[in-house]
């Protein structure tokens with residue numbers, strides 16, 4: 485089949501051949517990929533462009549870190565920070581794009597993301613911070629990636645349901661984390677010093693792709709004892725509401741609304757605490773004077789209480805409305 489290459493493609497190819505620096509080469513290869521006619525006759529050429537791009541991007545991603553010793557860090561914001569972890573090209577950046585206002589680069593090549601990018605995701609009336617990361621892969625072992633994962637409140641392990649090598653890719657990712665002494669999700673931590681266990685959801689992305697259903701079944705079979713799985717598509721938006729709720733539930737949080745005595749409840753954002761927190765923990769957040777001065781509180785909560793008096797040991801529940809009295 486003739487390739488029917490367009491003048492735009494040929495121009496990009498000419499630029500690629502004369503390019504001297506890696507960014508120039510990457511740019512012209514991207515242009516070549518964008519302009520190459522997409523049909524059977526050019527499949528080999530497309531694959532070749534992608535392979536070269538992946539190699540160059542990977543080389544480039546290593547360079548600034550080793551040369552300038554750049555270490556990235558992301559300050560936490562919102563009710564929880566979640567690291568997007570996974571093999572190359574699984575759709576981590578596409579998910580960040582869908583779920584937040586951030587606009588990371590999304591591309592059909594591995595090793596697209598090179599620096600962390602945070603974005604805020606709304607869940608009902610609170611926000612979580614998602615942090616997009618470069619892929620977790622043996623060819624890109626940057627220590628700061630693992631520091632960010634260790635520091636996050638939990639991880640989202642993103643895999644591509646349309647990828648025939650899904651299981652291998654997931655094992656490679658988990659294997660890299662083991663090297664960094666991070667054990668994601670349930671199960672016992674291996675013996676030895678320095679291990680860290682971190683909550684994680686398995687985000688089975690690209691459920692719109694063919695073969696997704698079978699792959700999902702296999703994932704369930706092999707990983708259900710270790711991870712809760714949420715099946716989504718960053719492309720169609722399917723499953724994302726379940727993912728938002730799944731994150732909230734994994735972090736095991738309660739939202740508590742406070743109101744001043746004699747006043748109506750205002751529509752201010754709730755305080756967010758870990759499940760298991762008591763009234764006194766909330767009081768300390770509202771004002772440190774309450775730690776000594778709190779006498780009691782009244783609670784309104786999901787039909788169980790109507791202004792009932794409670795003391796400082798009261799166990800807070802999600803969506804409680806609390807009136808503190810000193």
Ligand SMILES: Nc1nc2c(ncn2[C@@H]2O[C@H](COP(=O)(O)OP(=O)(O)OP(=O)(O)O)[C@@H](O)[C@H]2O)c(=O)[nH]1
Nearest residue numbers: 573574575576577578591594595596597690718719
């Ligand atoms: N069909 C389909 N394609 C998707 C979906 N999510 C992402 N993609 C595509 O998958 C490719 C990779 O997406 P990215 O978001 O760049 O992947 P990534 O995991 O950030 O990749 P790296 O930064 O290289 O680790 C892009 O072409 C996306 O458009 C999805 O749900 N369905």
Ligand SMILES: [Mg+2]
Nearest residue numbers: 576577596597
């Ligand atoms: Mg990315």
